[in-house]
Amino acid sequence: MGTTTDKRTDDATTDQPTKDATAKEATAADATTKGEPTKGATAEETTAEKRTDEPPAEGGTTAAADTAAADDATDDATATDDTADEADTPEEPAPSAAAGAGAVVAAGLGLASVTGTWLGTLLAERQTVLGQIKLQSGKVTDQIGAVYGTPWHTTALVNGVFAVLAMLVAAVVLTGRRPTWVRAVAWGGLALGLLGLLISAGMYLDLFASLPSLPKAPGGGA
Numbered sequence: 001m002g003t004t005t006d007k008r009t010d011d012a013t014t015d016q017p018t019k020d021a022t023a024k025e026a027t028a029a030d031a032t033t034k035g036e037p038t039k040g041a042t043a044e045e046t047t048a049e050k051r052t053d054e055p056p057a058e059g060g061t062t063a064a065a066d067t068a069a070a071d072d073a074t075d076d077a078t079a080t081d082d083t084a085d086e087a088d089t090p091e092e093p094a095p096s097a098a099a100g101a102g103a104v105v106a107a108g109l110g111l112a113s114v115t116g117t118w119l120g121t122l123l124a125e126r127q128t129v130l131g132q133i134k135l136q137s138g139k140v141t142d143q144i145g146a147v148y149g150t151p152w153h154t155t156a157l158v159n160g161v162f163a164v165l166a167m168l169v170a171a172v173v174l175t176g177r178r179p180t181w182v183r184a185v186a187w188g189g190l191a192l193g194l195l196g197l198l199i200s201a202g203m204y205l206d207l208f209a210s211l212p213s214l215p216k217a218p219g220g221g222a
Contacts, residue, residue: 096182100181102169102172102173103185103186105169107185107186109169109189110162110166110196113160113163113192113193119158120159124154128147128151130150131151132146135147145211152203153203156200156201156204157200157204159203160204163195163197164197165193166189166192166193167190170193174187174190
């Protein structure tokens, strides 16, 4: 009996290390499968596995961050440039009905001073009638001056008044900030007013043509 018990004990002692070794091998195999280094692995293998399992180097992340930061800086610079351009561009003033009407009136007065008006024609005809009346009554002796010269000068005076009015209205419109089209029309009225004033001055001073004169009667006539 004692011998049999000793044998069983020896067998159990012999089998125990075998089972332990088998369990250790199974644990090592599982650890290798899961990517964990075994206890018996060398330091180089463990280091290699750690390097394999480690995430990419920080250099790639840093480069991506630098690229994103550069893109953001470029967008900010573009937005800043757009804002600066908008700030440098003068804002178009709001259109005003009075300013637009004044510009149109100035242009109309300037055109009238160049082409003439019905008022100038009416006053010239009146002066012609008055000249004829004076000739018939014997109050004047210069027939050409009374019938032709005075109406001509009257027309020049009326056109000159329209020219001055056109220049004054245009100058008032151009004093403030106006939309582009208002300023353009006002400048056109000012130019026409100046041209009409020069034409009126030439007409009144007989610069374009002198007054006609009657031929002298031949001497020694019957």
